[in-house]
Amino acid sequence: xxxxxxxxxxxxxxxxxxxxxxxxxxxxxxxxxxxxxxxxxxxxxxxxxxxxxxxxxxxxxxxxxxxxxxxxxxxxxxxxxxxxxxxxxxxxxxxxxxxxxxxxxxxxxxxxxxxxxxxxxxxxxxxxxxxxxxxxxxxxxxxxxxxxxxxxxxxxxxxxxxxxxxxxxxxxxxxxxxxxxxxxxxxxxxxxxxxxxxxxxxxxxxxxxxxxxxxxxxxxxxxxxxxxxxxxxxxxxxxxxxxxxxxxxxxxxxxxx
Amino acid sequence: xxxxxxxxxxxxxxxxxxxxxxxxxxxxxxxxxxxxxxxxxxxxxxxxxxxxxxxxxxxxxxxxxxxxxxxxxxxxxxxxxxxxxxxxxxxxxxxxxxxxxxxxxxxxxxxxxxxxxxxxxxxxxxxxxxxxxxxxxxxxxxxxxxxxxxxxxxxxxxxxxxxxxxxxxxxxxxxxxxxxxxxxxxxxxxxxxxxxxxxxxxxxxxxxxxxxxxxxxxxxxxxxxxxxxxxxxxxxxxxxxxxxxxxxxxxxxxxxxxxxxxxxxxxxxxxxxxxxxxxxxxxxxxxxxxxxxxxxxxxxxxxxxxxxxxxxxxxxxxxxxx
Ligand SMILES: Nc1ncnc2c1ncn2[C@@H]1O[C@H](COP(=O)(O)OP(=O)(O)OP(=O)(O)O)[C@@H](O)[C@H]1O
Ligand SMILES: [Mg+2]
Numbered sequence: 001x002x003x004x005x006x007x008x009x010x011x012x013x014x015x016x017x018x019x020x021x022x023x024x025x026x027x028x029x030x031x032x033x034x035x036x037x038x039x040x041x042x043x044x045x046x047x048x049x050x051x052x053x054x055x056x057x058x059x060x061x062x063x064x065x066x067x068x069x070x071x072x073x074x075x076x077x078x079x080x081x082x083x084x085x086x087x088x089x090x091x092x093x094x095x096x097x098x099x100x101x102x103x104x105x106x107x108x109x110x111x112x113x114x115x116x117x118x119x120x121x122x123x124x125x126x127x128x129x130x131x132x133x134x135x136x137x138x139x140x141x142x143x144x145x146x147x148x149x150x151x152x153x154x155x156x157x158x159x160x161x162x163x164x165x166x167x168x169x170x171x172x173x174x175x176x177x178x179x180x181x182x183x184x185x186x187x188x189x190x191x192x193x194x195x196x197x198x199x200x201x202x203x204x205x206x207x208x209x210x211x212x213x214x215x216x217x218x219x220x221x222x223x224x225x226x227x228x229x230x231x232x233x234x235x236x237x238x239x240x241x242x243x244x245x246x247x248x249x250x251x252x253x254x255x256x257x
Numbered sequence: 258x259x260x261x262x263x264x265x266x267x268x269x270x271x272x273x274x275x276x277x278x279x280x281x282x283x284x285x286x287x288x289x290x291x292x293x294x295x296x297x298x299x300x301x302x303x304x305x306x307x308x309x310x311x312x313x314x315x316x317x318x319x320x321x322x323x324x325x326x327x328x329x330x331x332x333x334x335x336x337x338x339x340x341x342x343x344x345x346x347x348x349x350x351x352x353x354x355x356x357x358x359x360x361x362x363x364x365x366x367x368x369x370x371x372x373x374x375x376x377x378x379x380x381x382x383x384x385x386x387x388x389x390x391x392x393x394x395x396x397x398x399x400x401x402x403x404x405x406x407x408x409x410x411x412x413x414x415x416x417x418x419x420x421x422x423x424x425x426x427x428x429x430x431x432x433x434x435x436x437x438x439x440x441x442x443x444x445x446x447x448x449x450x451x452x453x454x455x456x457x458x459x460x461x462x463x464x465x466x467x468x469x470x471x472x473x474x475x476x477x478x479x480x481x482x483x484x485x486x487x488x489x490x491x492x493x494x495x496x497x498x499x500x501x502x503x504x505x506x507x508x509x510x511x512x513x514x515x516x517x518x519x520x521x522x523x524x525x526x527x528x529x530x531x532x533x534x535x536x537x538x539x540x541x542x543x544x545x546x547x548x549x550x551x552x553x554x555x556x557x558x559x560x561x562x563x564x565x566x567x568x569x570x571x572x573x574x575x576x577x578x579x
Contacts, residue, residue, distance in 0.1 A: 001338050005371020012368025019361070091352035095362075095413070098316045098346055099369035100338040256320050257279065 001100050009101040010109050017113025020083055028079065029121060032071045036125045039067050040132040043189065055191045055222050060133040065216040066188030069150065071125045073183060073208065076118030076151040078175065080110050080158030085171045088162065088255070097256060103249040107159065107242070114155030115148075122147060135219055142227065143218030149234045150211045156241035163248045163255070182208045192224045207237055266330045267291045268343075268421045268452035269315065274324035276310050276476075284310040286476040287324070292421075292454055292469070294329075297447045299463035299484075300456045302473035308456040309349050311473070312425050316346040328421060342370065345419030347410045349426050349456075355399035359390055359409050362398060363416050370417035377416065384412040387442065404431045408439070415446070422446065424455040428462060440466055464488075472564055479564050492529045495553035497522055498536075501546035510539040524553060 001009070021028040044060035054062040087093040096106055137143055165171045186208030192200050203209050204225075214230035217223035223230075248254065269292040276285040284307045292298045300308050313319030315326055317333060326333045331340040353362050360381055367377030385391040388408040393401060401409060407427060414422060427443075428436045436459075444466065447453050457463055463470055463484065470487060472480040480487070499522045507517035513536055516524045525536055540547055 001371050008371045008373055009369050012365050016361075016365050023356075087354065090354050091350070092354040092357075092362075094318055094348065094352045095366050096369055097318055098341065098344070099366070100341040100371070101369045102338075252320060256318055 001102070006102065006105050009099070010105050010112075013096075013106065013109025014112045014116070017079070017083060017110065018116055021079055021113075021117050028075075028117065029124070032075055032121045033124055033128065036067055036071050037128060039063070040129065044132050055193070055224070057220055057222065058133075061135050061220060062191075062216075063189060064129045064133045064135060065219045066212050068122055068125050068129060069147070069212050069215045070183050070188055072118045072122040072147055072151050073154045073211075074175070074179065075121040076114045076154040077158040077161075077179060079117040080114035080155045081162045081165070081171050081175070083113065084110055084159055084162035085165050085168075088165070093255065104246055107245055107249060110159055111152065111155040114158055115151045118151040118155065119147065122151070137219055138221035139218050143215060146211060146214040146218060146230065146234065149231070149238060150215070153207075153234055153238040153241060156238060156245050159245050160241060160248065163245070182206055187212045187224060207233055210234060266294065268294045268296065268329060269454065270327045271311070271315075272325045274311070274314065274326065275322045276307075276314065276319065277322045284476050288473070288476070288478055290471055290478060290481065292452060294452055295447070295450060296452055296469055297444075297467045298452075298454045299467035299470040300454060300473060301460070301463055301470060302456070306473045307476040308473060309425055312346065312348075312423050312454075312456065315423060316344050317341065318348075342417065343420045345414035345417065345422045347407070347414045347422075347424040347427050349429070351406050351410070353398055353406075353409065353413065355397070357398055358395050359385065359398055359401070359412075360394040362409065363413055366413045367416045372417060380416055380418070381412070384415050388412050389438075404435050407431060411439075411442075419451070421452045421454070424453070426456055426458065428457065428459060436462075474564075493526060494529075495524055495526050496533065496536075497524055497551050497553050498540070498547045499549045501548050504545070508540065508543050508545060510536055513539070
C-alpha cells in the first residue's frame, strides 16, 4: 500500500465510525447530554448554591470543567470500545483483517473515531454549560491541548479494552469498576485540598486528576497540581497505551483464530 | 509485478502447512498444495476436515503454526500487503455488519484496499447488478435473505478485483436456481482470468465447475489431482433398481453384490469392467420386473467416500483406536 492508499483506508475507517455514532445518535449523543444537564442542575445549581465556593471559584464554575472533561472521557472510551467490540462480535473486523491496511492505520482510524465523538460531545456539553455558568478561557492552547490528549488517551484505552473483551460483560466491567471511580475521585467535584494527606497522595496516582486539573487551569486558571506534570503524565500514558494497543493488534492472537 | 507475468508462478502455493489451535487441537497436519493461475480448484472434505482452517490461513484470518503460503509468489508473512491485494475471500459464515447497507459495506471494503470511493461506487454498482442485489443496495443487510447475504459477500470479495478468489462453501443455503446462476457467474469470472478456489459439500458442484481437486480429511490431503483423472479412477458404480413386485428376499446375482433396500428396490454394485446387461438378464431369469433404475449417488461422491474411508481405516490400523 502506498501512502495515498493508506490515507484512503484511514479515511474509510473514520467515516465508518462517524456514520456509526451519528446513525445511533439516540444511544451515543443524547444520553451524555441529558446526563450532563442533570449534573449541572443538581450539583451546579441546586446543591452548588449551598456549597459556596471551591478553590475560590463559585461551585458551578468549579465543576463545569470537570463535567466537560468527564463527558469527553466517557464518550471517547465508550465509542471505541463498543464499536471495535461490535465489529469483533459481528466479525466484520475481518473485513479489515483480510485487507492490506496496516495495523497502525486501523488503530488510528478507530481512535480518531473515538476522539471525534469525545470531542464532539465535549463541545456540545461546553455550549450547554455556558447556559449554566459563565466562564472565560484562561488559556485556549492549554485547554485545547489537554482535552485533545485526554480524548486520545481514553480512545486508546477503549481500544485495548475491546481487543481483550470476549463478551459484552467485558466491555462494561472496566467502565464501571475503573473508569467511573477514577473520574469521580479525579477531582471533578472537589478540590483535593479538601482531602487528608493520605487520600491526597493516593489521588496523585489517578491520571484523571491530572487531566481535570489541567483543563480547569486552561479555563479558570486554577489547579491543584502542576500542569506540566499533567501534560507529562497524559503524554506518557498515551504513548504506553498506543504501543500496547499496536502490539495487541500486531500480535493478533485475540483477533485472528 | 514481473512475477505476475510469469505463467508458471502458481496462484497459490502451500508448503507443509500445519495448524494447532489454542486448545491444542491439530487441524492441519502438514498440507502441500499448488493451485495454478487461472485454475478452478475444488477443496473437498467432510465436516471438520480443515478446509476453513486452510482458507482462514490463506487470507490471514487464522494464524498458521508452521509452513509457508505464497500467493502469486508473495509470501503472506514477508510480503503481506501485496499478498493480500491478490486475494478475495468469501467466508463460510456471514461476517459483515448487519446494520449497514450493502452499498456502504462494499465501499468500505474497497477503502480498506486503498480504493477511493468514486471508483468503489462504480465497481459496487457493477457487482451488485451482476449478482442481482442492486435493488437492495440501500436495505439493511440484516434484512437480506440468506442467499442474498452470500452474494453480498461475493460482491465484497470482488470489489478490489483480486486475482485469486477463495470461496468457502459459497452455495450453502442457496436454492438450486440461484446456485446455477452463481455457478455461471463464477465460471464467467474464471474465464476472465481470476483463479478460483472453492470448498463445497455439493460434489456435483466440484464436478461441473472445477478442473482440479484436492480432497482433504483430518487435516491431510488424501488426493490432489484433476477431476478428469479422478473420474477415470472411479471403477465402481452403485445402481438402484425399483421392482414391480414386492421382494421378500434379496435376489442373488453372481459377481454383482446386491442389497435389498426395501420391498421394492435393490442396490447393485457394478464395476466398470462389468455390464449392467448381465444384471438385467439375471433379474429377468428370476422373474423380477424392473420398472426404473438410477444411480445411487453422484459418482464423485462414491469415490470421495471410498477415499475418506480408506484414509480412516489406514489410520485406525496405525493407531488402533479413534
Ligand atoms: N477456533 C478453533 N479452536 C479450536 N478448534 C477449531 C477452531 N476452529 C476450528 N477448529 C477445529 O478444527 C477442525 C477443522 O475445522 P474447519 O473449520 O477447518 O473444518 P472444515 O473442513 O471447514 O469443516 P466444515 O465442512 O464443517 O466447514 C475441526 O475439528 C474444528 O473443530
Ligand atoms: Mg468450513
